[in-house]
Amino acid sequence: MEDLNTKEKIWDVIIIGSGPAALTAAIYTTRGAASTMLIAGQPWGGQLMSTSMVDNFPGFPEGIMGPQLMANMRKQAEKFGTEIIKEEVRKVDFKSTPFKVLVSGQWLMAKSVVIATGALTQWLGVPGEKELVGRGVSTCASCDAPFFRNKVVAVVGGGDSAMEEASVLTKYASQVYLIHRRDSFKASEAMQKKVLNNPKIKILWNTEIKRVIGVGKVERVEMVNNKTKETSQLAMDGIFIAIGHKPNSEIFKQTDLPAGRQVEMDENGFIKVKGGHSITSVKGVFVAGDVMDPYYKQAITSAGSGCAAALEVLKYLDETK
Numbered sequence: 574m575e576d577l578n579t580k581e582k583i584w585d586v587i588i589i590g591s592g593p594a595a596l597t598a599a600i601y602t603t604r605g606a607a608s609t610m611l612i613a614g615q616p617w618g619g620q621l622m623s624t625s626m627v628d629n630f631p632g633f634p635e636g637i638m639g640p641q642l643m644a645n646m647r648k649q650a651e652k653f654g655t656e657i658i659k660e661e662v663r664k665v666d667f668k669s670t671p672f673k674v675l676v677s678g679q680w681l682m683a684k685s686v687v688i689a690t691g692a693l694t695q696w697l698g699v700p701g702e703k704e705l706v707g708r709g710v711s712t713c714a715s716c717d718a719p720f721f722r723n724k725v726v727a728v729v730g731g732g733d734s735a736m737e738e739a740s741v742l743t744k745y746a747s748q749v750y751l752i753h754r755r756d757s758f759k760a761s762e763a764m765q766k767k768v769l770n771n772p773k774i775k776i777l778w779n780t781e782i783k784r785v786i787g788v789g790k791v792e793r794v795e796m797v798n799n800k801t802k803e804t805s806q807l808a809m810d811g812i813f814i815a816i817g818h819k820p821n822s823e824i825f826k827q828t829d830l831p832a833g834r835q836v837e838m839d840e841n842g843f844i845k846v847k848g849g850h851s852i853t854s855v856k857g858v859f860v861a862g863d864v865m866d867p868y869y870k871q872a873i874t875s876a877g878s879g880c881a882a883a884l885e886v887l888k889y890l891d892e893t894k
Contacts, residue, residue, distance in 0.1 A: 583671045583684060584681070585886075586607050586686065586890075587683035587685075587686050587687070588602070588609060588611040589665075590611075590689030590691060590862065591611065591643075592689065592872075592875060593875040594862025594875040594876060595687070596643070596649075596650045597879030598687050598880070598882050600653060600883075602655075603650065607886065607887060607890055611656065612658055612662055612681075614661050615659055617643075621872055624638075627639050629716060629871075631873065664824065665824065667686075670684060670857060671684055672857065684890060685859065685889055685890060686858045687879075687882045688859070688860045688861070689860070689879060690821040690824075691864055691875075692863035693820075697814060699782055702785050704785075709811045710814065712813065712814050712815070713871075714728075714741040717813075718742050720811075723745075723746070723747050725750075727752050727811070731753040731757075731759050732817070735758075736764035739768055739771075739774050750775050750777055752777045753776065753777070753780065754780065754799060756779055780796050783797050786806070793807060793809060818867070818870060820843045822842045825838070825844070826842070834855060835855070836853050836860075843865055844865045850881060856889075862879060
């Protein structure tokens with residue numbers, strides 16, 4: 574990598590991440606004449622890189638493959654002048670401006686920073702799961718439910734997200750199994766009632782998935798009842814993992830930063846914003862995408878928040894000239 578630090582270059586903005594939020598932010602900052610360095614990480618592209626067909630992103634009536642959508646976004650960001658490096662951020666220093674970001678032993682400097690590191694799907698970690706992602710294994714019913722019209726599917730989980738996934742799927746699937754490892758849900762009472770009163774949903778209590786089985790697509794799952802220890806297999810066309818997302822924010826949980834120079838987060842690690850926008854607790858540091866969003870988790874909402882963060886960056890740079 575070019576030794577940017579020895580040239581003492583100070584970027585207008587460093588964007589950390591490479592999903593829809595990060596790349597949209599880069600498109601807007603570069604078009605706004607702000608010098609932009611995007612640190613993409615390895616692998617780059619976010620969760621859409623492991624998604625097959627995306628048919629709910631505006632502008633693509635025939636749908637588009639997830640990796641192709643991300644490649645298009647990247648090409649557009651680079652067209653306007655974004656510099657992109659596929660490196661991992663090792664540390665950040667928000668104690669003073671210019672802000673510093675450590676990459677491959679070098680400190681890159683910027684007048685502002687956009688955190689767009691996304692969230693990591695919590696997986697079951699069982700055989701067959703990762704191999705069949707995009708081929709029946711999914712983490713987003715609102716994205717993929719239409720592909721399972723009149724088919725049999727299962728949702729794994731017991732929180733509000735699992736209840737919502739199951740409810741969405743009943744609009745398309747002929748049968749929805751809700752598989753939970755405990756004998757009660759942790760979801761809100763209202764969400765539980767919605768599921769328990771739906772005739773299309775069958776609940777399997779005290780049940781854990783041991784294996785996802787299929788050749789080229791999900792065909793069935795192997796399960797075990799953790800009370801009786803009885804194993805069984807269940808035929809299905811798709812399985813939706815809804816056991817949570819973990820915001821990719823560990824690197825920003827720095828205890829060596831003084832009060833007021835550490836990005837504020839909630840108890841789950843999602844970065845807090847002021848007034849519902851992209852402004853963080855550190856002036857000049859902004860946030861976009863799933864690392865701040867525990868609710869929607871959609872490519873389009875991430876892209877929208879990337880736009881908002883970029884506009885805030887441009888406003889901040891103008892005010893601090």
